Amino acid sequence: MKNNIRVERAIKDITQGDLAEKVGVSRQTINTIESNKYVPSTVLALKIARVFGKPLEDIFMLEDRD
Amino acid sequence: MKPHFLFPYWCRYLGWGLVIAHVPMSMIGRAHGMINPLDNPPTESLFTGEHLFFICTSLVMALGLFIVAFSREKIEDEQIWHVRLDSLRWAIYINYLVLIASLIFIYDTAHILELNLWVPLIFFIIRFRWAIFRLNRSLSREG
Numbered sequence: 001m002k003n004n005i006r007v008e009r010a011i012k013d014i015t016q017g018d019l020a021e022k023v024g025v026s027r028q029t030i031n032t033i034e035s036n037k038y039v040p041s042t043v044l045a046l047k048i049a050r051v052f053g054k055p056l057e058d059i060f061m062l063e064d065r066d
Numbered sequence: 067m068k069p070h071f072l073f074p075y076w077c078r079y080l081g082w083g084l085v086i087a088h089v090p091m092s093m094i095g096r097a098h099g100m101i102n103p104l105d106n107p108p109t110e111s112l113f114t115g116e117h118l119f120f121i122c123t124s125l126v127m128a129l130g131l132f133i134v135a136f137s138r139e140k141i142e143d144e145q146i147w148h149v150r151l152d153s154l155r156w157a158i159y160i161n162y163l164v165l166i167a168s169l170i171f172i173y174d175t176a177h178i179l180e181l182n183l184w185v186p187l188i189f190f191i192i193r194f195r196w197a198i199f200r201l202n203r204s205l206s207r208e209g
Contacts, residue, residue, distance in 0.1 A: 025143035028201040032145065035204075041144050 003060045005034050008052045023047040070147070078137035084130030092123045124183065131187040135194070149197045157190035 009019060016030045023030075023044060032038035033048075040048070049056045073081075139146050164185050168178045 025145070026141040028205050029143050029145040031205050032201065037204075038145055038148070044144060 001039050001060055001066055002036055002063055003033065005030070005048065005059060008054070008059060012052060019048070019051060022051050072136055072138040072142065073133055075138045075140060077133050081130045081133030081135075081137060084126050085134065086130075088123055088127040088130065091126065095119045095123060124180070128183050128187070131184065131191065135187050135190050139198070145201075146198075149201075150194060153190050153193040153197060156193050157186045160189045161186040 005019070009016070014022075016034070017027050020027045020030045024047075025044065029038065029040075029044075033040050045056060045060055049059045052059060161182065165178065165182060168181065172178065
């Protein structure tokens with residue numbers, strides 16, 4: 001699964017730390033999600049989408065191998 | 067995230083304190099002629115001096131390692147939980163590998179029990195801390 005959190009963060013002008021604080025996780029977790037090393041739970045993915053005010057599928061996309 | 071039972075963050079320091087305290091305790095005990103009852107199984111009763119000494123040193127270390135292993139991180143989120151479970155899985159694999167190998171190659175069941183007390187906890191702590199270290203390193207690399 002890939003995501004465009006980095007792009008959305010740049011649009012909203014917030015840092016990894018700000019996003020981490022808003023969704024209640026560590027900065028490491030946001031960093032590994034952004035670099036596609038960790039797939040978040042549905043709850044966390046929904047929380048992240050809510051911060052950006054967009055539907056889940058605008059932020060997270062399935063890849064062919066998923 | 068659902069709260070899971072873990073010791074508070076500060077307990078980690080208490081745990082390391084117990085592990086470190088175990089070293090002088092066993093050195094003093096051995097200097098006073100207390101030997102590990104596994105080396106020389108007591109034949110009379112429980113709770114003799116040697117047995118109490120063994121309980122104190124082994125339990126202090128096992129309890130210390132247990133508390134270190136299951137203390138909360140500063141921010142305990144779902145990724146940390148994932149790393150924790152993964153490390154626990156590896157610790158069980160290694161523990162059973164060591165256990166099976168020692169059952170086959172070592173004819174000394176008493177020490178196998180003692181080994182079994184440390185191996186999963188120590189391996190879990192090493193694997194878990196290493197995974198956290200890698201996460202932190204990848205973060206500092208990206209700035």
